Amino acid sequence: MTAVDDTPRTERQADGPVLEATGVTMRFGGLTAVNNVGMTVRQGEILGLIGPNGAGKTTFFNCLTGLYKPTEGRVRLLGNDLPPKPRAVVMAGMARTFQNIRLFGNMTALENVMVGRYCRTSSMALTSILRGPKFRREERETRARAQELLDFVGLGKSTEHLARNMPYGDQRRLEIARALATDPKLLLLDEPTAGMNPRETQQASDLIFRIRDSGLAVVVIEHDMRFIFNLCDRVLCLVNGEVLVEGTPNEVQSDPRVIEAYIGSAADDEEGDE
Structure with a gap:
């Protein structure tokens, strides 16, 4: 990206x-x-x-x-x-954003972008529950990609901020980062x-x-x-x-x-x- x-x-x-x-x-x-x-x-x-x-x-x-x-x-x-x-x-x-911001307010900026990334992961339920090697690898890759996208949209320093506490313009950019996470x-x-x-x-x-x-x-x-x-x-x-x-x-x-x-x-x- x-x-x-x-x-x-x-x-x-x-x-x-x-x-x-x-x-x-x-x-x-x-x-x-x-x-x-x-x-x-x-x-x-x-x-x-x-x-x-x-x-x-x-x-x-x-x-x-x-x-x-x-x-x-x-x-x-x-x-x-x-x-x-x-x-x-x-x-x-195809990815989109909405007229009204639809972020997970109680999640951090990084977690919001990671949510968008999960459509590109393949770990099944059992692997995720047991936190097997494949799950841990995909989790690391998802976290790294989410941070890369936050940097791309100019929110690299807001990684651990709760979405609900971010300024309005930053929330808009966060939505775009989450959409981009779907590749x-x-x-x-x-x-x-x-x-x-x-x-x-x-x-x-x-x-x-x-x-x-x-x-x-x-x-x-x-x-x-x-x-x-x-x-x-x-x-x-x-x-x-x-x-x-x-x-x-x-x-x-x-x-x-x-x-x-x-x-x-x-x-x-x-x-x-x-």
């Missing part, structure tokens, strides 16, 4: 898609939250997912990561169909800078660039438009559960449909006045 891939970005992206989602639709009774959404993420790319509140961004994330079984559509990671089961998705190489090929970040001050936001941006440069593909949901447009290679905008526009940051931020989706149209203002 700490080694940086020096291959030019254009060459990394040419290696092919990491994620291909086609026709993803999610209905809850008579409500269609996500409607025929497609998305392709290439290796070594940062893709932004934006849209006003209620646009279906997190629901789409949940469909990708197995928390929801899509009503229709297909999700493929590295060319393989993903079953709608969170553990299977993680094992296949993903694709990392999904759901509003990673929510509630952060400008300094913490800049740290988050720098960290995401380092993750990208290590060879991972990253998808980011975010409401901070300055953050997203400075960060991403491409941006996809959802409105009412459908793709409104997809393109480069410059193309998306200058599209009048995107502006209207966020601030409304002149016709909306006139209706409000009436």
Whole structure:
């Protein structure tokens, strides 16, 4: 993770898609939250997912990561169909963080990251109970990898701090370290800078660039438009559960449909006045 891939970005992206989602639709009774959404993420790319509140961004994330079984559509990671089961998705190489921080508050920073690592261990129940040689070896390797990831995200000095006592921005980075512990090929970040001050936001941006440069593909949901447009290679905008526009940051931020989706149209203002 700490080694940086020096291959030019254009060459990394040419290696092919990491994620291909086609026709993803999610209905809850008579409500269609996500409607025929497609998305392709290439290796070594940062893709932004934006849209006003209620646009279906997190629901789409949940469909990708197995928390929801899509009503229709297909999700493929590295060319393989993903079953709608969170553990299977993680094992296949996709990890995520959440809008609301979901750390184990009474565990240390190191222990939280170690939890993420256990999906890559193979010790069975009996070996773990008896603490056999294989268990002890994997435990040492897990602890060393967790410390390496804490160093990578800038929390190397917080190893023994309880997660609940850590500053908010550090908790966000700890969640990312735990996700990285699963050895993903694709990392999904759901509003990673929510509630952060400008300094913490800049740290988050720098960290995401380092993750990208290590060879991972990253998808980011975010409401901070300055953050997203400075960060991403491409941006996809959802409105009412459908793709409104997809393109480069410059193309998306200058599209009048995107502006209207966020601030409304002149016709909306006139209706409000009436």
